Amino acid sequence: MAEQTRYITCVLCEASCGLEVTIDGPSVRSIRGHEADPLSRGHICPKAIALQDLHTDPDRLRTPIRRVGPPGPEATWEPIGWDEAFDLVAERIVAIQAEHGPDAVGVYLGNPNVHSLGAITHGVNLVRTIKSRNTFSATSVDQLPHHLIAMLLYGHQFLLPVPDIDRTQLLVLIGNNPMASNGSMMTVPDFPGRLRELTARGGSLVVLDPRRTETAKVADTHHPVLPGTDAYVLLAIINVLISGGLARPAAYVGGVAEVGRAVAAFTPERAEAMSGMPAAAVIELAHLLADSPAAAVHGRMGVSTQEFGTICQWAVQCINILTGNLDRPGGTMLTTPAIDVIGARIVGPGHLGAWHSRVRGLPEFSGELPVSTLTEEITTPGPGAIKALVCMAGNPVASTPAGDELGAALAGLDFMVAIDFYLGETSRYADVILPPTGPLEREHYDLVFHLLAVRNTARWSPALFDKPSTARHDWEIARELGLRIMRLRAAAEPEGGEASPIERAGTALREAPKNLERQTKFRTTPRQQIDLLLAGLGTGLSVDQLASTPGGVDLGPLEPRLPQRLRTEDKRIHLAQPLVLEAVAKLAARPTAYPQAPADPHGDLLLIGRRAQRDNNSWLHNAPRLISGKPRHRLLINPVDAHSRGISDGDAVTVTSRVGGVRVECTVTDDVMPQVVCLPHGYGHALADGIRLRHAKTLAGVSFNDLSDPETTDGVTGNAVLNGIPVTVVRSAG
Known part of the structure; x- marks a missing residue:
């Protein structure tokens, strides 16, 4: 076969860069950035070039394996057929839930799930089919405060404003290192190029971070801030804006006076004492943000993964709102994706505290419990304890708190299955590992990161190589497990039982639409679902059209969308959220951080x-x-x-x-x-x-x-x- 040039999306991080790949039969000859891609503009990082290493890695699992013996140095692994593996996993899940209740099977979803179309279209349905309240994900080691504040202020957990970096004059990044990450909760490929453009038009970059990161080293100003004290700085900026008469929020914003009273104790001098950032610098930054014709503040992992993460993310949004920079070109804006999962109600708005963890009483958010509770929910005996775990593309032993303790807990489970193509720190505790195909063997459309991108585009990524006949995509694995679990449950339904025939019939009628919807989604492919969404939302686009357009379709810069885009009941933003103000009051009363x-x-x-x-x-x-x-x-x-x-x-x-x-x-x-x-x-x-x-x-x-x-x-x-x-x-x- 002659050499071919193909255009795909890198799915290794949020930047979602467009790639130009030259292949020769089964081999990759070169990977470079696609210059004509309207979002990534030819940018590429070393991870994308290493996709070929991942594709050819002899250690990557390609068929299911089953552990022989208990976890540990003496454990061995043997290959197992797909049908046998699916039956074994489905039977164990159904049996454990039948004996101990639905919450006895826990679920953990790792970060790679949001980078896989199949995991989103079918993996989510598998989780819903398992029906356990003991569901966890990487969200609660990464970004949960972002989603809660988006829900409270804007009415939906995925209404997440991003800096309009291509038009801003002042970019302020807090605990955020896009020179290394290419953006996080902000899809901004080619950040170095965009920073050069910001400088060329006379703009500036300010970074607050306890480390002189790769981004801080190229910033115009870097303010070191002691970790965990960012809330004092951010609340002091809000105080300066409101008390100094610098606030100019939009007409659809309420609660400014209440916020002013709540932050009165957070003076620039107190911020200096707690954080190390000089009071004069806090005041100066507040005035810069108020006076700039277009400014954007963005806080990322450094401020989310701390004790005051929710306060920090609320404060970041308040600063953008109070300075009039929300929904303004060059400020922070909402995207207009071709497939709007918010408007189409594909993703719910979110909820907090519908139930709480069994041991420590931590609240769920949008159906997931904080992963910091996972170990204790396994090791603490009693009704509702986790007896089995389904780990989907995740490595919580390496990536969640006290991972060594979690590993010891996993070793004591009755059963565990990992959907993973490596034998890793977490999957080594599994009884069965089901390996999906690799990134170059699957099709992709980004349902998540188009919501966070600094420019509106739509791009279909074809599979670079056909999957081997013995392999399964992640969506095929999720489909087979989901359908087999539903069949086993249906077969195990008792003829009688304590419920009356009328009660059983009512339950069946209530569950039937959900089961039918899950089965329908399981039986359609990810490509078919994307085609249906593009057509149903009136985009004028199709998968075939996108596939024939290298680099995808450019839908233009971000546009003002508020207040129409809000999902609050009254189409207003209410800054004075009781849940947050209560946390602010507790912080105000603390003598130290x-x-x-x-x-x-x-x-x-x-x-x-x-x-x-x-x-x-x-x-x-x-x-x-x-x-x-x-x-x-x-x-x-x-x-x-x-x-x-x-x-x-x-x-x-x-x-x-x-x-x-x-x-x-x-x-x-x-x-x-x-x-x-x-x-x-x-x-x-x-x-x-x-x-x-x-x-x-x-x-x-x-x-x-x-x-x-x-x-x-x-x-x-x-x-x-x-x-x-x-x-x-x-x-x-x-």
């Missing part, structure tokens, strides 16, 4: 996380194109803190938190401010029990989440706290 800290003769240090451009959470550390270069898994420590502890660059140190400790080499650098240490997320593949995982081909570092504390969460949502973790650091002997 850190009421509990470990005893350390040298003083407390605060741990934060980080990621590199060549990392993708806990995977891709086996891709040859990504693992070279300087070690990326070292602890960063400021020279002042290193000197006081007798630590030199390259020394091995022991880092200890309330829940655990790790030994790691360190780098002494002023890239982190004093009192702060920084460890990357997603490492730790060399496990304590001696198992060398198949996908770990590098020196694996240590796991950040052996130090994060599941008992410390965001006070409103229960989101995990991964920034501002009190730790001690001492030089290791030997």
